[in-house]
Amino acid sequence: MPNAILTAMNLTRHFKVGGSLFTRPKTLRAVEDVSLTVQKGETLAIVGESGCGKSTLARMLMRLIAPTSGQMTFEGRQIDQAEGRALTELRRDMQFIFQDPFSSLNPRMTVGRLVGEPLETHAPQLSGKDRRAKVGELLAQVGLRPEHGERYPHEFSGGQRQRIGIARALASGPKLIIGDEPVSALDVSVQAQVINLLADLRDRLGLTLVVIAHDLAVIRHMSDRVAVMYLGKVVEEGPTDEIFATPRHPYTMALLSAIPEAEYGRTRAQIPLTGEMPSPIDPPAGCRFHTRCPFAREACKQDVPALRDTGIAPGHRAACHFFEEIAAEGAMPLPTGGTGRSEAAKARFALYAEAIAGQKTRPRAQP
Numbered sequence: 465m466p467n468a469i470l471t472a473m474n475l476t477r478h479f480k481v482g483g484s485l486f487t488r489p490k491t492l493r494a495v496e497d498v499s500l501t502v503q504k505g506e507t508l509a510i511v512g513e514s515g516c517g518k519s520t521l522a523r524m525l526m527r528l529i530a531p532t533s534g535q536m537t538f539e540g541r542q543i544d545q546a547e548g549r550a551l552t553e554l555r556r557d558m559q560f561i562f563q564d565p566f567s568s569l570n571p572r573m574t575v576g577r578l579v580g581e582p583l584e585t586h587a588p589q590l591s592g593k594d595r596r597a598k599v600g601e602l603l604a605q606v607g608l609r610p611e612h613g614e615r616y617p618h619e620f621s622g623g624q625r626q627r628i629g630i631a632r633a634l635a636s637g638p639k640l641i642i643g644d645e646p647v648s649a650l651d652v653s654v655q656a657q658v659i660n661l662l663a664d665l666r667d668r669l670g671l672t673l674v675v676i677a678h679d680l681a682v683i684r685h686m687s688d689r690v691a692v693m694y695l696g697k698v699v700e701e702g703p704t705d706e707i708f709a710t711p712r713h714p715y716t717m718a719l720l721s722a723i724p725e726a727e728y729g730r731t732r733a734q735i736p737l738t739g740e741m742p743s744p745i746d747p748p749a750g751c752r753f754h755t756r757c758p759f760a761r762e763a764c765k766q767d768v769p770a771l772r773d774t775g776i777a778p779g780h781r782a783a784c785h786f787f788e789e790i791a792a793e794g795a796m797p798l799p800t801g802g803t804g805r806s807e808a809a810k811a812r813f814a815l816y817a818e819a820i821a822g823q824k825t826r827p828r829a830q831p
């Protein structure tokens with residue numbers, strides 16, 4: 465793909481858990497056979513219930529942990545086995561934003577030193593004076609003042625701390641930033657500010673973003689594409705508008721059912737999500753969602769559904785044996801008809817088709 469910056473092919477990560485002198489450890493299948501492509505300049509959101517493997521996937525994409533199997537490329541280079549210098553370069557090009565960036569940082573370091581620290585590795589040629597100037601620039605980029613560099617993390621609010629975390633992530637001049645629930649620890653009013661800052665930086669600096677979020681409003685607001693995960697697998701992916709307007713996987717429908725009708729802006733079927741997600745130590749055979757799916761049939765217990773094109777929009781795929789029938793029965797919204805796609809969605813759809821054809825770098829919704 466000409467515009468792909470990061471690709472993952474059949475990415476799998478297992479953890480050995482438990483085990484003692486007398487019992488064998490068990491295999492926890494945190495991420496199983498995930499393939500996805502991140503286009504340069506886009507914002508990809510990854511969504512799913514707690515424990516479905518989002519953080520593990522993100523850590524593998526960043527090469528913070530190695531995959532059990534599968535391949536990854538960054539800008540066309542194979543990275544799943546990268547080490548040494550190749551890994552240092554990756555650390556410069558890809559940065560991570562944590563839920564609480566300060567939980568792992570030294571509270572005795574000033575903000576200036578915290579933000580300047582990555583420069584020591586990634587821009588060792590800078591003099592002390594130049595480094596201080598660069599730190600001031602980075603702080604300004606995230607909406608903080610240079611004098612904030614003299615203070616300590618505990619003197620800042622949650623939103624400001626996240627800004628400092630973002631400044632630190634920007635220090636190495638990354639091309640791609642992965643945020644693991646970057647705003648879920650913040651007050652709702654502050655969330656929007658940080659989300660807007662990220663979107664603004666993406667556009668100004670030409671960054672690519674991968675954002676893990678469980679708040680669907682956040683996802684709808686800032687992402688171009690969405691990948692929905694369930695129990696270690698991607699069950700549906702596609703352009704954000706199509707995922708919200710015409711979801712095809714029953715699990716996506718269930719997630720969307722939780723959004724209040726008024727906020728969602730259209731009528732749709734309600735698919736309740738009952739019970740808990742099964743353990744990834746012994747996941748259900750066949751379709752992993754079959755134990756909770758209201759449409760499950762015998763075949764779902766044996767046959768693993770592949771991600772298939774839905775035919776609704778380029779790159780919209782769902783992993784369900786029966787999505788055509790379920791949609792035809794009227795349980796899911798249809799792509800056309802009274803409550804069909806908005807003009808904005810259609811325009812975005814056209815842009816997306818062009819982007820896929822390699823004529824444009826990315827789709828971007830007009831605010």
Ligand SMILES: Nc1ncnc2c1ncn2[C@@H]1O[C@H](COP(=O)(O)OP(=O)(O)O)[C@@H](O)[C@H]1O
Pocket residue numbers: 479480481492493494512513514515516517518519520521744
């Ligand atoms: N280092 C680890 N060792 C063992 N199990 C892990 C480890 N990291 C994650 N897991 C397990 O993998 C599954 C997916 O976790 P995670 O990727 O953190 O999910 P999410 O971010 O979607 O909440 C969970 O069952 C979790 O307990």
Ligand code: SF4
Pocket residue numbers: 713714715751752753754755757758759760761764769783784785786787
């Ligand atoms: S494959 Fe079967 S169990 Fe899985 S989502 Fe589709 S209908 Fe439900």
Ligand SMILES: [Mg+2]
Pocket residue numbers: 518519520644
């Ligand atoms: Mg997580």
